[in-house]
Amino acid sequence: MRLRGVGRRYGLAGPWVLRGVDLDLPARALVRVEGANGTGKSTLLRLLAGIDAPSEGRITGRGPRTAYVPERFSAALPFTAAGYLAHLGRIHGLRPADAAARASGRLTRFGAAAHAGTPLAELSKGTSQKVAVAQALLAEPELLVLDEAWTGLDTEARGELDLAVVERVAAGATVVYVDHDPHRLAGAVDAAYRVEGQALVPAPLAAPDAAPGPRILIEATCAPGTPLPARLPGAPEGTAAPDGTARLTVPAAHSDALLGALLTARPPWHISQVTAAGARAGRPASRDGAP
Numbered sequence: 114m115r116l117r118g119v120g121r122r123y124g125l126a127g128p129w130v131l132r133g134v135d136l137d138l139p140a141r142a143l144v145r146v147e148g149a150n151g152t153g154k155s156t157l158l159r160l161l162a163g164i165d166a167p168s169e170g171r172i173t174g175r176g177p178r179t180a181y182v183p184e185r186f187s188a189a190l191p192f193t194a195a196g197y198l199a200h201l202g203r204i205h206g207l208r209p210a211d212a213a214a215r216a217s218g219r220l221t222r223f224g225a226a227a228h229a230g231t232p233l234a235e236l237s238k239g240t241s242q243k244v245a246v247a248q249a250l251l252a253e254p255e256l257l258v259l260d261e262a263w264t265g266l267d268t269e270a271r272g273e274l275d276l277a278v279v280e281r282v283a284a285g286a287t288v289v290y291v292d293h294d295p296h297r298l299a300g301a302v303d304a305a306y307r308v309e310g311q312a313l314v315p316a317p318l319a320a321p322d323a324a325p326g327p328r329i330l331i332e333a334t335c336a337p338g339t340p341l342p343a344r345l346p347g348a349p350e351g352t353a354a355p356d357g358t359a360r361l362t363v364p365a366a367h368s369d370a371l372l373g374a375l376l377t378a379r380p381p382w383h384i385s386q387v388t389a390a391g392a393r394a395g396r397p398a399s400r401d402g403a404p
């Protein structure tokens with residue numbers, strides 16, 4: 114996706130919020146946008162998501178599957194949380210039974226299963242935000258735009274969203290996000306930009322050492338006594354036990370490479386579980402439980 118000479122102002126004679134923005138967003142990339150309060154980050158994200166149009170300039174190459182999570186989500190629609198997600202699933206072309214199953218799975222993943230039957234209008238702010246995140250992930254978007262989507266989520270749901278973002282990028286998507294936490298997803302970010310004045314300028318990436326970002330725990334098995342392959346990518350922490358089980362943690366950015374190395378090793382390792390490191394012990398990454 115490309116932005117060329119993009120500008121946005123509100124009202125015909127309003128001040129320019131953004132002007133002369135040129136940006137290339139490749140596939141399979143995690144892109145952070147930062148900037149001081151009120152500089153135009155949300156304005157840029159709405160333009161990227163296509164829910165607002167530039168006042169000047171051109172945006173091209175946006176794919177059909179785009180999802181957006183706003184800073185504050187409130188859907189004043191006559192649906193329950195699960196009904197709303199299932200409805201969106203059907204709009205995305207899923208069969209009713211598949212849409213209902215996927216809706217339920219997404220609510221479970223973000224710890225909102227207990228509120229599946231609650232009308233949208235009665236959801237707490239945190240649960241509404243979980244529904245917003247669940248709806249964005251429903252269509253497996255190729256462009257995912259997150260405007261402080263972590264705000265209002267509990268710790269577990271924040272970890273799930275970190276993991277879901279990393280998964281989307283690994284699946285080939287472009288994910289663009291704003292978050293007040295400078296360490297959010299640090300170590301996994303491919304490019305960062307700062308809104309300054311009316312311009313968008315490249316920003317330095319947070320050092321992975323200072324802020325390692327999400328880590329993934331990979332549990333694998335092989336024949337008892339098999340040593341781990343040498344020089345595994347991502348410098349994973351952990352060892353293989355004599356019974357042939359291994360528990361390894363790596364920065365999320367390296368988890369795909371590590372999985373690939375284990376699966377193609379000689380002899381190959383069988384992957385038994387992949388979870389967010391720091392998730393409750395022994396529970397899979399897609400877990401249930403109320404907030």
Ligand SMILES: Nc1ncnc2c1ncn2[C@@H]1O[C@H](COP(=O)(O)OP(=O)(O)OP(=O)(O)O)[C@@H](O)[C@H]1O
Pocket residue numbers: 123130148149150151152153154155156157
């Ligand atoms: N719908 C709108 N109508 C008029 N002005 C707007 C609108 N949306 C944003 N603005 C103005 O555009 C400027 C940039 O706002 P925007 O919300 O994009 O900034 P931001 O960097 O996301 O802010 P924050 O960090 O507070 O979330 C602000 O001056 C804001 O008042």
